[in-house]
Amino acid sequence: MLLRVRNLVLKEFILLFRDWLMTAFILTLPVLQLVLLARATGSRMAGRGVAVLDFSHSRASRQLVAALDVRRELNVCCYPVTLMDSHRLLERGEATLVVLIPAEFTVDIDAVARTPSVQLIVDASNRVPASNALASAREAIADFAADLAAERGLAIRPPVELRTTVRFNPTFNVKFFTVPAQVGFIVYQVTLVVASIGLARERELGTLEQLMVMPLSRVELVVGKAIPALLIGAVDFLLMLSVAVFGFHIPIRGSLWLLLALTLLFIVAQIGYGVLISGIARTQQQAILFVFVLAMVDMTFSGYLVEVEQLPVVLRAIAQVVPFHHYLTIIRGVMLKGVGMDALWSHAAAMLLIGLFVGTVAVRNLSHSLD
């Protein structure tokens, strides 16, 4: 049996390396993509454009504008004259936030009985930057008000002060979150693509029938197809892990061996899905489009974009059968939090069960697929 599987694996590798372009893609593109995405998501976000509609034209209003402009997230870019102008700026996306300072601003500051007011209008068509800009502006205005009070000797310490300690990532470095997730996602894509195409290509080119009449059992066929995908995924993972560690200085605080072992488990579970797709699809085009759909669904349920804990019970249950969801918890746990098997065993067990189940279905499904 070993010999037969070995021959099949050899054949797969010859096929793969004969197409040198494909080999180059598989080895270089994931690394390039990781570098690009890490730089894109980890670098400082450009400050959101702020338009100031200043009806007050006073020293205080200019100080307020300066207080907004020094914030990293905000970038005062234009001074429209009318409300219509500022409307147009929001419409065209040239400004995300409009700060409206009313004419009676200074009067309100000087009068003890009155509260100065500032109006903020935000372009909420993209929610995340909108709420960030809003929060940042509110904070800047509150600080400005506190400074102003301090200047007039009104300062008192707040009754409750908050002191923050950030664990695992003291500088709030976004790369710490995105780079491990991207490593996981790219390994996910590569293994799924390689595994899902294998059988579909044989079927489309008519060579599956030849394989079927060969003295190969179904299990051997699936294993032979899975091994190249496993090796490619593992090599890509090692390449990207070294880029993450040496290029982007992401720490590995837990055990490297544990990470490698669980990554292999993840790749195996993922290959199970790949082979299943490969068995269902009639042509490579179908296999690829299936992969595309699966990749998007998996990404949504992975906890990368939306926290899984926020979902209702039914959707949280779906997330449990997505290996990528478990793997994301694992890679983040091992790399950033340095946790061991005692915290991760449930995720590892879940991946093992998924892999076994899907793999069995894939092998069983193969017999029905040649008709």
Add this chain to the structure above:
Amino acid sequence: MSIRRLIAVAHKEFRHIVRDARTFFLVTIAPAFLLVTLSYVFSFDVGRVDMAIRDMDGTPLSREFVASLTADGDFAVVAYVQGDAEIDRLFARDVADLVLVIPYGFADAVGAGTSAEVQCIVDGADAITASQAVGLLQGRVDAFGASLHARGTGGAARGFDVVSRAWYNETLESLVSMVPGMMAIILCMPALALALALTREKETGSFENLIVAPVRGTEYLVGKLLAYAISGTGSAILAWLVATLWFRVPFRGGFLAFLLLTADYLVASMGLSSVIANFVSNQQSAMFLILMVFFVPSFFISGLIIPVADEPIARAIACILPATHFITICRGVFLKGLGPVALWKSACILLCVGFAAQIISLGLFEKKLR
């Protein structure tokens, strides 16, 4: 170029799409299906912060403090912890986003008029969520402090009255901003299908039949493009119906403008995918290239979730990616009610990218055996 031959090629390609139920589903219905799954998940993204409490004070005031933080549901208390070891375990298992520690003597310090200190320990592994959670908590703590002042200690520093309004998406809902953005991602599928259709002919050998057939290269390429552009527009309409009828995302622009700009996007994205298809000879490589250079960047650096980064390379790539512009267009048409005139910049870039890519792919295309 003969229209009759063009239509013949397009017709053949249509047969390919319709013949097999699976391909038909994947090309026309899958985009709408994806929109439903993806957006449904985003509709639950309310930005709730899961908080664990370590209340060492245990006084009525400390309980009142916790209650004031959780009153409107932005913060949910998931656990009460006793010791530091438990905090580690909570973070290791991802149970809580942050832990609030109320020290001994909290109520006494507040009563005495001195400043009481509470500590917040946040899980920085997810930096974006963590910084948002801390910002939100700071606001709540300040509000609690202000309410204490109002109750009698007096002498409160007067803050400013900040009134804010969110335009185009009044309640700052994720769903409203994600659904139009997602349109760009799911409508990558026709482009992917086109690249596969082009490479399939080479791989299965049917391309040799086409070489001897009386069809010009241009007719062949445009014919394929036509078939997938039409089915792509069909799936765009389906996705539009899902967005407006199912998710009730406001649609403030014109439907015709939407269709026109969608066609613009399809031409641009298909142009790029046919250039890619030119360089590779099998479907696996085509798929791999499209996933890596097209789809994943569209998701992460086009401004769908986080704005385009302040990084020259990322900016340049974002500018070439059709998805960046189509996301702007979709949000403009859906939420801001803009038409092609106001969106001319994005529309023109798409048109330029589309035409340039089509010309390059026609120039590279050789109707002969290698």
